[in-house]
Amino acid sequence: MKNRMKAALIGGALLGIVCVVGAYVRSGFSATPVFVFSLWYNRVIIGLVVGAPWGETVRNKALLRGALLGLLVSFAFYSSTEFQDPISFVAGIVYGVLLEGWLRRTGKTRKL
Known part of the structure; x- marks a missing residue:
């Protein structure tokens, strides 16, 4: 690897922990383990797609690519929650x- x-995978996993803590607090500590795991896993998948061996590009295009990939992967989770968690989507x-x-x-x- x-x-x-x-x-990227380590970063996604760490950001996932931050995200699930926030979601757990926002839910009043009532989020289900399945929801929490799904949210964390979604962040790991963001790390996976962002970490893919993309070609060299200028900084602004790379950041835009990160935003687009984050949007696409997050939308899968957001739509599976019946559009109930816009904060996690953003x-x-x-x-x-x-x-x-x-x-x-x-x-x-x-280039690796």
């Missing part, structure tokens, strides 16, 4: 941008 993919877009920005900053985007 390449360094970019490893870093957070997925932000997480895509954060992951892409972090990977570029740490030099994990070099």
Whole structure:
């Protein structure tokens, strides 16, 4: 597994933990374990697609790519919740941008 993919998966898993803690608090500590796991797993999948070996591009295009990938993956979760969790949907877009920005900053985007 390449360094970019490893870093992105770890980043997605860590952002997933942050996200599920927020969702659990927002739900009044009543979120089901299935919901919490699904949300965390969705963030890992964002890490997977953002961490794919994409070609070199300028920073702004890479960040836009992260936002688009975050949107596409988050929409799957958002639609499965019957559009009841817009905060998690928007957070997925932000997480895509954060992951892409972090990977570029740490030099994990070099051709591997």
